Amino acid sequence: MSFSFHQTVIDEFRANAGRVGGPFEGSELILLTTTGARSGKPHTVPLGFLREAGGLLVVGSAAGADRHPAWYHNLLARPLVQVETAAEEYEAVAVPAEGARRDELFARVVREAPGYGEYQARTGRVIPVVVLQRTHEAASGEGGIAGKLLDVHGWLRAQLELVRELVRERAHEEPRGGRALPLGLQLRQHCLAFCHSLEFHHKSEDAGLFPYLEQQHPHMREFFRRLDAEHRGIARLQQELVRALDAPGGAGFGEGVERLSRELEAHLDAEEAQLLPVLRALGA
Structure with missing residues (x-):
């Protein structure tokens, strides 16, 4: 996806309480903001997600390309990310799943969204599944x-x-x-x-x-x-x-x-x- 397309989706997401049209019509999205591994600048991308106990799941499919998406490389360098949903914005720690756990989560992803299986079939790389674990949930209660x-x-x-x-x-x-x-x-x-x-x-x-x-x-x-x-x-x-x-x-x-x-x-x-x-x- 091009930068201009991403920005159009981001603008529409923010203007319409998380609802977007086009190829994402009817889909739930989040906006994920990572910190550039080299630039140190914030980068925001719209992503589909699945809910998982303890956080959200996002998939580094890049539509089956042979290289991981830039946002995935960013979160490996700087694991603290910002998650923006239709209702709220919060910080999370991005943790890619490994081994059997990754395979288990990816199988679940494919059951709910079969297109990800097609993406995996296009590439020799193992498509990453990342768990976004919310931070600062337990507040002190003091102002x-x-x-x-x-x-x-x-x-x-x-x-x-x-x-x-x-x-x-x-x-x-x-x-x-x-x-x-x-x-x-x-x-x-x-x-x-x-x-x-x-x-x-x-x-x-x-x-x-x-x-x-x-x-x-x-x-x-x-x-x-x-x-x-x-x-x-x-x-x-x-x-x-x-x-x-x-x-x-x-x-x-x-x-x-x-x-x-x-x-x-x-x-x-x-x-x-x-x-x-x-x-x-x-x-x-």
Whole structure:
């Protein structure tokens, strides 16, 4: 599909509460926005989908072409995506299914939309099935900036714990031919989503929240300097963790997750203890 055709569908989708005509007449669509793997710019495409427990399914069919669609390459590099439905817009982690799970989901897709089977027959590549798992579902229930801080911290803690659980599951599997099993896309995608979210959160604090609070409370200057130093240290651990994703067998990945978990938990606890009373007092 050409860019102009995509844009026409996107415009019609947004103008008509998700309803579009032409070849998509009567179909349910979503708009999926990924971040360009090279450009870093947002890219939006209209896609059909199926509902799945815990998220939505989208298929990288590219109408049976021999190359994966650009949006699929984007989400491998930046797993956090934006999903726009007829009723709402939200963030999700994009996780391609693998192995038997992918085959099971693709068979279900073909039962509901047989055209995807025809697309697979046209190409030698394995057409990917991607699960879009919604993020930030469990809100703190508190309003203002204090509530937002708790929501972000809660998601970061939950996502890191999920990564740790996936590492533990992997450790109980049998190595193949004496070699460690690959990390797998599920672990990779959740790790990258966590790292990218944490990086964005800390940069936002350093550039916006902390300077604002320091103006209001100059006596907290040393505390903010300490948080800044902790951010830099945690960033180094993140970088080591991402490098370990590409190491043979994920060498050092499990140890890196545990180091980062210890540092981050202590950091978040200290930050909340000092900042939440201040934010609540400001009524922000």
